[in-house]
Amino acid sequence: MKILVTAKRVEDPESKIKVKPDGSGIVQEGLKYKINPFDEIGVEEGLRLVAKHQGEVVVVSIGGKEVQEQLRHALAMGAHRAVWVNHTGPLDQLGIAGLLQKVVEKEKPDMVILGKQSIDDDQNQVGQYLAEFLGWGQATFASKVESLESEQEKNKVPALVVGADGKTVRVVREVDNGLATLECQLPAIVTTDLRLNQPRYASLPGIMKAKSKPIEELTPAKLGVDVTPAIQVLKMSAPPARKAGIKVADVPALVEKLHNEAKVV
Amino acid sequence: MPIVLIIAEQQPDGHLRKATFNAIGAGKQLADKAGGELHVALVGKDPGKVADELKGYGAKAVHVGAAPELEHYLAETYAPALATLAQELKADYVGMASTAQGKDLMPRLAARLRAAMATDVMAFNGGGADVTFSRPMWAGNVFAEVKLTTPVKVFTLRATEFTAAQGGQGAAEVKTFTPKVEASKTKFVDFKEVKSARPELTEARVVVSGGRGTKGDFKEIEALADELGAAVGASRAVCDAGWVPNDLQVGQTGKVVAPALYIAAGISGAIQHLAGMKSSKTIVAINKDPEAPIFQVADYGIVADLFKVLPELRAELGKLK
Structure with a gap:
């Protein structure tokens, strides 16, 4: 089975994001970059599925030449080869889904696994757009029933269950008030939630091997996609700061404040 | 128009x-x-x-x-x-x-x-x-x-x-x-509801949340929540560990809540957790570590062990009735 996974380049989730004084964007200096954590979970799930069912994991990223770092990271984890859509400049979710659609039509995977959202834009849209563009089924926010400290997780059992005939995938989804289970005909789109798996670390031999794995370069022009954005970010600002609070000495003092000052109890 | x-x-x-x-x-x-x-x-x-x-x-x-x-x-x-x-x-x-x-x-x-x-x-x-x-x-x-x-x-x-x-x-x-009906390539299999007698997290007036500091023991969190008629929440770390169901997760990647009162017990206050609760009207932080980032967004903080504070808080609140 062939699985296409995504690897968006995003700011390290631990880094402090600050808005530029003129509101035109965020301060780039001193930031570290990583693979989007949700995408990394997608890479891991793809690797587990292929370990169980044979096949190949192809990783795709869109951006300038710096996104090759994220592609190499996924290759070092064990992905077999990479597709790099070389594009600099603004891109919105319609554009991203349009580019991925063309890559999917070229690669013809059985499944595409994407992060449910990227931790920069936090839009949570691309998987669903892509599913509609392709006319495929979608199972978003894939999760697993067991905890991330369970035996299944330690043994790297995939949480997505492919049917015996290889034509369907069963996905448990995190929804409001519980867990919903769907069965999608393949090919299908799956997006990952945090509790799907614990991504592996790249091993040293993995990192060495990744250096010689192929990265195919494409461009929006080659794929025939107009990526003029329809979403314009006019201005960015820092969220309003909360006024500084106080530390109270003990519980009676806390209750007094909550009762008489905040008036919430 | x-x-x-x-x-x-x-x-x-x-x-x-x-x-x-x-x-x-x-x-x-x-x-x-x-x-x-x-x-x-x-x-x-x-x-x-x-x-x-x-x-x-x-x-x-x-x-x-x-x-x-x-x-x-x-x-x-x-x-x-x-x-x-x-x-x-x-x-x-x-x-x-x-x-x-x-x-x-x-x-x-x-x-x-x-x-x-x-x-x-x-x-x-x-x-x-x-x-x-x-x-x-x-x-x-x-x-x-x-x-x-x-x-x-x-x-x-x-x-x-x-x-x-x-x-x-x-x-x-x-x-x-008359809605347009199209054949679906996806089949609904089942829905397993997580039933709770407490209010829905995103709709509650008061939320009591626990983090790593609970070491997975949510009894005191739940007891305080019940005293206040509150919903129970949790940080990502405790959900990932499987200590509580994931639908209790408060944060950018979980639920975004804005109750009148948010009590964070044993939660350090990672950026992603703060994003899910910092619109709350009043925030109380209980943590042993005085440097925990949660204190930067809390209106009232207590530097102490949650297992000491929570039972006492419950008793003091009981006196108000």
Whole structure:
């Protein structure tokens, strides 16, 4: 089975994001970059599925030449080869889904696994757009029933269950008030939630091997996609700061404040 | 005249989800700013009964589409059903609350309408044809002012940022329509509800949350929650560890809450957790580590062991009654 996974380049989730004084964007200096954590979970799930069912994991990223770092990271984890859509400049979710659609039509995977959202834009849209563009089924926010400290997780059992005939995938989804289970005909789109798996670390031999794995370069022009954005970010600002609070000495003092000052109890 | 279409949501038990009324309140705001009118849509197997409940909330019309194929919610069947309605109404704006269903459905619907979309909208700005959307990025560390340039504009709404619409605003006309039914490549298998006697996390007036500091022992968290009639929340770390169900997770990647009182016990305050609760009106932090980032957003902090503080707090609160 062939699985296409995504690897968006995003700011390290631990880094402090600050808005530029003129509101035109965020301060780039001193930031570290990583693979989007949700995408990394997608890479891991793809690797587990292929370990169980044979096949190949192809990783795709869109951006300038710096996104090759994220592609190499996924290759070092064990992905077999990479597709790099070389594009600099603004891109919105319609554009991203349009580019991925063309890559999917070229690669013809059985499944595409994407992060449910990227931790920069936090839009949570691309998987669903892509599913509609392709006319495929979608199972978003894939999760697993067991905890991330369970035996299944330690043994790297995939949480997505492919049917015996290889034509369907069963996905448990995190929804409001519980867990919903769907069965999608393949090919299908799956997006990952945090509790799907614990991504592996790249091993040293993995990192060495990744250096010689192929990265195919494409461009929006080659794929025939107009990526003029329809979403314009006019201005960015820092969220309003909360006024500084106080530390109270003990519980009676806390209750007094909550009762008489905040008036919430 | 611009048309604003808000999608209502039924819970698995058939009742309307509370966030629907916040979304209608937001839709009314948008309609006023854009100089347009508000419409509400509800689709399902037999939505007629609850559709009547939507009449008095200030919409021009409530559109009800019934089909047996729509018994279980699936993005693949709901998107075409709602897209045809949006097209018939010539809707300019199509929105829904940022619930799990809203997040799953709206991008697929937007793709069908060839529309750009804004997720987790917190406010509308400007007016007339130039309405813009305010939304969070980078886990709420940045607020962005966003303009969508496609003819149809799709969005989901962060329900906690909008006041729920109030009833008694005259009766909207209830119109039925025949939803477009398409074969789905996806089959609903089952839904396992996590039942709780406590209020829903996103709807509670008070939330008591536990983090790593609980070491997985939520008894005191739950006891305090029950004393206060509160919902129980948790940080990502304790959900990942499997100590509590993941649907208790508060944070950018979990639930976003904004209760009148948020009590964080044994939670250090990672950026992603803060993004999910810092709009709360009053925040209390209980943590052994005086340097924990949670104290930077807390109105009242106590540096102490939660297992000492929580029982005492429960007893003191009991005295107020």
